[in-house]
Amino acid sequence: MGFAEALRDDVSVEECLDELSTALAAFAHVPPTLLAVALRVHLEALLQALLDAHLCSQAEVRAFVRELERETLEYGDD
Secondary structure (H helix, E strand, O other), X not given: OOHHHHXXXXXXXXXXXXXXHHHHHHHOOOOHHHHHHHHHHHHHHHHHHHHHOOOOOXXXXXXXXXXXHHHHHHOOOO
């Protein structure tokens, strides 16, 4: 499943977000910046695994990361 297909599957994305929220609650004792760094390392490994398995292209990963940056920083200027 590519990024575009995953984003269109609202039910699965919502279910995954719920499960991630539950799992991340176990890290409430960890400072947010430390958690962000750990998640970045994990995301990097996950994206590399998707590339290695040919489940997405380098262009798709670049677009995904650019969109993440755009959405994150869009709200940071308020």
